[in-house]
Amino acid sequence: MTATAPRPARTPRGARTRARLLEAAEHVFETVGYHEASIVKITEEAGVALGTFYVHFSGKKEIFDEVVGDLSHRVRQAMSEASSAVPDRIGAERAGFRAFFRFTAEHPALYRIIRQAEFVSPEAMQAHYANIVDGYAAGLAAARGRGDIRPVDPTVAAWALMGAGELIGMRWILWEQAADIPEDVYEALMDVVQGALAPTTRTAGPSLPSATTTDTRPDL
Amino acid sequence: MTATAPRPARTPRGARTRARLLEAAEHVFETVGYHEASIVKITEEAGVALGTFYVHFSGKKEIFDEVVGDLSHRVRQAMSEASSAVPDRIGAERAGFRAFFRFTAEHPALYRIIRQAEFVSPEAMQAHYANIVDGYAAGLAAARGRGDIRPVDPTVAAWALMGAGELIGMRWILWEQAADIPEDVYEALMDVVQGALAPTTRTAGPSLPSATTTDTRPDL
Amino acid sequence: MTATAPRPARTPRGARTRARLLEAAEHVFETVGYHEASIVKITEEAGVALGTFYVHFSGKKEIFDEVVGDLSHRVRQAMSEASSAVPDRIGAERAGFRAFFRFTAEHPALYRIIRQAEFVSPEAMQAHYANIVDGYAAGLAAARGRGDIRPVDPTVAAWALMGAGELIGMRWILWEQAADIPEDVYEALMDVVQGALAPTTRTAGPSLPSATTTDTRPDL
Amino acid sequence: MTATAPRPARTPRGARTRARLLEAAEHVFETVGYHEASIVKITEEAGVALGTFYVHFSGKKEIFDEVVGDLSHRVRQAMSEASSAVPDRIGAERAGFRAFFRFTAEHPALYRIIRQAEFVSPEAMQAHYANIVDGYAAGLAAARGRGDIRPVDPTVAAWALMGAGELIGMRWILWEQAADIPEDVYEALMDVVQGALAPTTRTAGPSLPSATTTDTRPDL
DNA sequence: TATGAATGAGACTTCATTCAT
DNA sequence: TATGAATGAAGTCTCATTCAT
Structure with missing residues (x-):
């Protein structure tokens, strides 16, 4: 789903920080949307320094x-x-x-x-x-x-x-x-x-046949 | 719909400029979305000077x-x-x-x-x-x-x-x-x-009670 | 010499500001070199706001x-x-x-x-x-x-x-x-x-053959 | 030449790492110049961790x-x-x-x-x-x-x-x-x-007196 | 020695908006 | 009305360096 595989944290501390950032980001995105969300807000909410963000994510x-x-x-x-x-x-x-x-x-x-x-x-x-x-x-x-x-x-x-x-x-x-x-x-x-x-018994019309979309030509 | 009613243009020239801006804005918004759309882009596309925008719109x-x-x-x-x-x-x-x-x-x-x-x-x-x-x-x-x-x-x-x-x-x-x-x-x-x-003749299934939402959202 | 022709200032005021920026830039570049020179320093020295720089130069x-x-x-x-x-x-x-x-x-x-x-x-x-x-x-x-x-x-x-x-x-x-x-x-x-x-009269040393470059490099 | 004498490596491993860093640095400096060269690039090219750099060099x-x-x-x-x-x-x-x-x-x-x-x-x-x-x-x-x-x-x-x-x-x-x-x-x-x-025999012009710079830069 | 996460100052740049002409 | 120069807050990102492990 994501283009680049997420960088694996090589340290327990790193993993913890990364998780905190993700959690904070979800909250910030939810609250103010993507465009109003700034890296500063995310790192503040996560309680880490600004630069730390770029240790874990490219942007x-x-x-x-x-x-x-x-x-x-x-x-x-x-x-x-x-x-x-x-x-x-x-x-x-x-x-x-x-x-x-x-x-x-x-x-x-x-x-x-x-x-x-x-x-x-x-x-x-x-x-x-x-x-x-x-x-x-x-x-x-x-x-x-x-x-x-x-x-x-x-x-x-x-x-x-x-x-x-x-x-x-x-x-x-x-x-x-x-x-x-x-x-x-x-x-x-x-x-x-x-x-x-x-499944119904139609009051009118033939019961629809067909499987794939292309040949399906529902009546009516 | 809009909080403030659109300013009526005072002169034919003004009306023309205003229309050009709206048209340009629709195109720019469509192309790059709201956030990437800048007033500069809109005015450039409309062929008017930057300042002119604020003659016709508040923002x-x-x-x-x-x-x-x-x-x-x-x-x-x-x-x-x-x-x-x-x-x-x-x-x-x-x-x-x-x-x-x-x-x-x-x-x-x-x-x-x-x-x-x-x-x-x-x-x-x-x-x-x-x-x-x-x-x-x-x-x-x-x-x-x-x-x-x-x-x-x-x-x-x-x-x-x-x-x-x-x-x-x-x-x-x-x-x-x-x-x-x-x-x-x-x-x-x-x-x-x-x-x-x-309208159908159901072969099976409980005939669901007609929902009572109508009071919540006056239909009409 | 410059790839893109310099933007012509369309106003006397604009021309003045542009000239001030150039002058300031020359001084700053001379003093601290290219890399230590920052846009902030240049604009401060020119006495204009930071954003003004980008009105006149792309970077x-x-x-x-x-x-x-x-x-x-x-x-x-x-x-x-x-x-x-x-x-x-x-x-x-x-x-x-x-x-x-x-x-x-x-x-x-x-x-x-x-x-x-x-x-x-x-x-x-x-x-x-x-x-x-x-x-x-x-x-x-x-x-x-x-x-x-x-x-x-x-x-x-x-x-x-x-x-x-x-x-x-x-x-x-x-x-x-x-x-x-x-x-x-x-x-x-x-x-x-x-x-x-x-032009000399050599007293000693092999009189070097007039360099062979002359034919290779058309001397104007 | 350098203000501080290069730190001698204490162990063979240290000496090897130091040499790798120097080699990498020469290459990086040559390729992108001083300012674009980052410690990260140098350590990456040398194949060592970032922090290791500061074990061997002060900056x-x-x-x-x-x-x-x-x-x-x-x-x-x-x-x-x-x-x-x-x-x-x-x-x-x-x-x-x-x-x-x-x-x-x-x-x-x-x-x-x-x-x-x-x-x-x-x-x-x-x-x-x-x-x-x-x-x-x-x-x-x-x-x-x-x-x-x-x-x-x-x-x-x-x-x-x-x-x-x-x-x-x-x-x-x-x-x-x-x-x-x-x-x-x-x-x-x-x-x-x-x-x-x-050494020449001039055809014309005064044979310029040997410049008096000798005091500035003692010859020999 | 070696590692790599963490830091934060500082750089560049954008852009909505104001204002004098 | 129209113009375009000027503003400055705010945002993204880099990177030399420190530090705990």
Whole structure:
């Protein structure tokens, strides 16, 4: 995810300092965003001298990429752990979104950082989204194979539903600075998600065939 | 939307200069983002002297807000025009998304700017999203009243589907620098959207209670 | 000589400030050398704000090149004026060296700066020496054509004698911080120079074949 | 030459490390000059840890002085060996210049370093030149005593001819990055040098009185 | 001796904004 | 209105040197 592998600290003391810097950076980025974040602020928060920063990182972008990679990894972990604990697809879906919202509430940093990353570190941002989608789409594809969900295109559906979750989280957690998503909003979203995925008996139209996106030409 | 109403230009020459600056600013913001955009770049692109900028705008944030407001207004206009031209809900839905993707392809600025605005001008960003949702949710509420769609919560559905469209646009238009969304992706997304909204006969699953969020966010 | 043409000041005030900066830079470079010279020192000496520097110059190297170009031009002017006022070659030679030493005594900057320029701005340094040699070699070639001097290779002789003058100036003006070169040193040097150039009847020694360089290096 | 005598290494390992550092420093100084040379670069090139540097040297200037002293010593050795192998003065002259140019071609470091040393370590630079001149002037004085050359002032002549050689070497070896001086240039220079020194019967002009510099620089 | 993390002064540069013309 | 010179705070980064291990 990061272009250059993180320098390994060669000393326990070094490792400790490096970790303190990362922690401080996450906090500063979360609070004031990438551009307002200065190395001075980060080192002050970490309680080390300015020059020490450059012993461990080559610059602001490098530590940013590492923070993003970290957060991205953690949110993926949280989501996949949660959803894989539930056997049925709908349940897994609910658990995954639940985990995502929890993580968002506890680490608003991810949100605020990712949305800034477009001009700062497009690679990091694209990797973040792509990694999440990969796991999500794989789950959807499997579910589709089992007939648990409608034959939607897994990749497109994954991007679409991730986008849905993202804006809902932004609106009801970040903007409200809430500790979690309101239950009714969560259920309303699940209703939409379930509608999008659940196998249905359509009142009209042929049941969609097809697997890959290209040949999928949904009617309507 | 903007805190201070835009200064009206006193003379035709002034109005022309002001317009040139706005145009230049939109281009610069789109190209390099808010933070890399400097007043010097904007004035150079507009072909006016540096000092002239401050004759027309109080600062960088002011012109940014105005550019965002502009773009936001235009995308809303494009979407509502497109969807209101179609009578049935599904058709309106398709037309609205279509217009959104078109606009995105033609004005990547909106995307790139909005996602930066969080730390620069949260009001502008929230206004942008809220305004779009307002119109969207109103349409959904009306459709629901007519029985054209399932009884989803209009506000939550609007945020969710806007999010879906946003990420799909980011992935397949911005990242690919495409001139429009690929047809198969568009249809795959429409399939998801339709699944989320279309009235169905469920084969299984608890009929989720219609969310009670409506009081939180007055839809309309 | 300078790669990029100097920005023309578009205002009398601007021109004044620019000149003040150049003057200050010459003094600072002379005093502490290129590397110890900081923009801060230059602007302080010029009595302008730090940022003002960058209104007129793109950086330290740019102003350095301009200062070098200036000094180089002035010393050439001084030398050619002096030597062209004297008809005979030996007299011209003496006058040229005299002018060079005078200039050196009055503007030690040139010396100290040029010898630093190798790593800083090789182009500027090479241009300086090459320009001096050009004029010098042309004079020697003409004198040779008239039979005023021995048939030495004008270019090689010009570089050699310039080198001789340079070290003599360094040793007896710069190192001694003298106001001018000691008369006896001057005469002793002139003796050497005259020996090198004056037409002679050799009493002994193999009459060296007139160097074979002449064909290789077109002597003007 | 150097203010503080070089610390003797206490152990064989220490001596090896010290030598590695000196070698690395010579290379780094030659490549990027004094100011761009950093202790980090030197230690990296030497393959030792940063802190190790200060075990052997007190700082950057100290190692610089030692490198300069080394090179200066080696070039003097090369020149005196070469010239002392030839009995007649003109032959010795030619051999000395030849050796100087050879050394220059093989160790451009000397050149580049010395010309930087003015602001870094004037003592080292002055010592370098003075040492060379001492030997050179002594040789000239002896030759003059034997009547091998004209009665020029030995010290002034030594400085002058050293300057001549220096610029010729700079122009045709350093700037051209040549492996040696072109033969024709060498001969043309020797022609000039011989003209300057060789005993002659002047066809015209007063035979200049031997300069009175002798008090300044005792010849012998 | 050797190591490498830590330090902090100081350098360069940018840029939003002011102001006299 | 328009101009462009002037300002100076703030930011990033380097690097010689110290020090604990």
